[in-house]
Amino acid sequence: MKRKFASIIALIAIFAATFATAEPRIALVIGNSAYENVAQLDNPVTDANDMAATLTAAGFDVTLLLDASQPMLNFSIAKFGKDLRDAGRDATGLFYYAGHGVQSFGTNYLVPVDAALKNAADLDLVAIAAESVLRQMKSARNKTNIVILDACRDNPFETILDMDDNGLAEMNAPTGTFLSYSTAPGAVALDGLDGNSPFTKALLKNIPEPGMPIEQLFKAVRIEVLKETGGAQVPWDASSLTGNFNFVEAAPVPAPAPMTNAGMTWEAVRDTKDPLQILLFLRAYPDSQFAGPAREMLNALMVSELSPPSPSEQAAIVPDKEPAAPTSVTLSGSTQIAAEVTDTERALIETARKSGKASDYQAYVDAYPSGAYAELAAFELALLKEKEGGTTMAALPSGDRALQVVVPEVPGMVPPTSVITYNGPLETGGAGIVGNSLESLITGSPTYPPIEGLPESVWKDATCSTCHQWTREALCTQAQTYLAAEAPALAKTHPLGGGFKHNLKYWAQDGCQ
Numbered sequence: 001m002k003r004k005f006a007s008i009i010a011l012i013a014i015f016a017a018t019f020a021t022a023e024p025r026i027a028l029v030i031g032n033s034a035y036e037n038v039a040q041l042d043n044p045v046t047d048a049n050d051m052a053a054t055l056t057a058a059g060f061d062v063t064l065l066l067d068a069s070q071p072m073l074n075f076s077i078a079k080f081g082k083d084l085r086d087a088g089r090d091a092t093g094l095f096y097y098a099g100h101g102v103q104s105f106g107t108n109y110l111v112p113v114d115a116a117l118k119n120a121a122d123l124d125l126v127a128i129a130a131e132s133v134l135r136q137m138k139s140a141r142n143k144t145n146i147v148i149l150d151a152c153r154d155n156p157f158e159t160i161l162d163m164d165d166n167g168l169a170e171m172n173a174p175t176g177t178f179l180s181y182s183t184a185p186g187a188v189a190l191d192g193l194d195g196n197s198p199f200t201k202a203l204l205k206n207i208p209e210p211g212m213p214i215e216q217l218f219k220a221v222r223i224e225v226l227k228e229t230g231g232a233q234v235p236w237d238a239s240s241l242t243g244n245f246n247f248v249e250a251a252p253v254p255a256p257a258p259m260t261n262a263g264m265t266w267e268a269v270r271d272t273k274d275p276l277q278i279l280l281f282l283r284a285y286p287d288s289q290f291a292g293p294a295r296e297m298l299n300a301l302m303v304s305e306l307s308p309p310s311p312s313e314q315a316a317i318v319p320d321k322e323p324a325a326p327t328s329v330t331l332s333g334s335t336q337i338a339a340e341v342t343d344t345e346r347a348l349i350e351t352a353r354k355s356g357k358a359s360d361y362q363a364y365v366d367a368y369p370s371g372a373y374a375e376l377a378a379f380e381l382a383l384l385k386e387k388e389g390g391t392t393m394a395a396l397p398s399g400d401r402a403l404q405v406v407v408p409e410v411p412g413m414v415p416p417t418s419v420i421t422y423n424g425p426l427e428t429g430g431a432g433i434v435g436n437s438l439e440s441l442i443t444g445s446p447t448y449p450p451i452e453g454l455p456e457s458v459w460k461d462a463t464c465s466t467c468h469q470w471t472r473e474a475l476c477t478q479a480q481t482y483l484a485a486e487a488p489a490l491a492k493t494h495p496l497g498g499g500f501k502h503n504l505k506y507w508a509q510d511g512c513q
Helices: 044-057 070-087 120-126 131-140 198-206 214-228 261-270 275-284 291-306 311-317 343-355 358-367 374-387 472-483 500-509
Strands: 009-012 025-031 061-066 092-098 101-104 107-110 144-150 177-181 236-239 328-332 335-338
Touching (some): 025 044, 044 061, 044 092, 044 198, 061 070, 070 092, 092 131, 101 120, 144 198, 198 214, 261 275, 261 291, 275 291, 472 500
Parallel strands (some): 025 061, 092 144, 144 177
Antiparallel strands (some): 177 236
């Protein structure tokens, strides 16, 4: 569509909230289609209109100039330079031109719509040297400038002597400038058949991409143009930028929601894979969003523990000496499970676990009130009754294996001077330990919550003996686990007192007397 001497100069000062930036952004966008004396072009006006809208959305103050004559071009480029100088050192300047462009003796010229050329010597009198834009940008001394030239269509003056050079010549830009050409130096670009040139269409697609660095953006443009033109057009760029630039800032990463007590507790419980710790968590937070995963993990641990230990595992965990009573072994965390679980007991708890019915759990509890899985069955029963509107679950006692709670190291913990016995007074281990015996300590209450954030109603004044099968022989079995050269459990203090585990170790060293 021909526009004779049509020109529009519009200053757009609308900042899109999504893409607002801190530094000033100033752009001059020009599109020349309606040439009077040379071949007209179909797409530059559309290209310029679309580019102005895209840059406005990216936070630029845009001056849009369409079908500009030489005086209009000169005036607008001069004003563009003044606006950049007034904006200060932190400003970003952008110049976009779509239309006819030519080179002569290595100098590039932007062709106004009223240009009439008879002799190559008159070119600088009727056209605008692209270098004048660079001079205006350099005078502003701002940190970032971008020049985009979609101006390498067919030479409109090819019939004039000494005007037979195709495309544009590569230019040297001042520091802090990014130069982009729609095609390689000396080559010709396509005008396009669908409203935009292939080069500008690719630009319009990629500029709104959040967080894309300018170098990566123009590489993406090059790839798309190569694909669309079948390799006939290769966009070119040169950069002397000294900082990073993206047209649209990356979307801010939302801050994570503050973790609740239930969340922090579950983070600690999850990695222990300790059934007792999971039971305590479910007791404290039965309605939290983590209750489902906790129940699933508890079921999985039950399935694992329902399988009797192999002969090699049995040998590793059962003491060499013949125990006086059925030995309890530690198969998972702190949960003590009798090694001699019968097939009938195992079948009962497996039936209850699969059905999830209160009647099946009750059948197990009735048959084995002190069985290896009595605590798990009682807990499941309490949950089921609570869901049905029955009684509230009784507080479960704390476990042996404390989670990774930050507690002070045991001060003054030194080896005892005499043999430690099961019912004799202890002489080392700190307050609450010294003077007591192992026999009395295992019936005592925790001194701090075994799970960080656990309500006091769950652990305060509870006794550890009710959640462990702590016979003398079972305690000896546990104590022997601390004799290894590297016993990680010793690095964590026990809720019964800082030196409790160390005394168990010394007791095991002396043969559990």
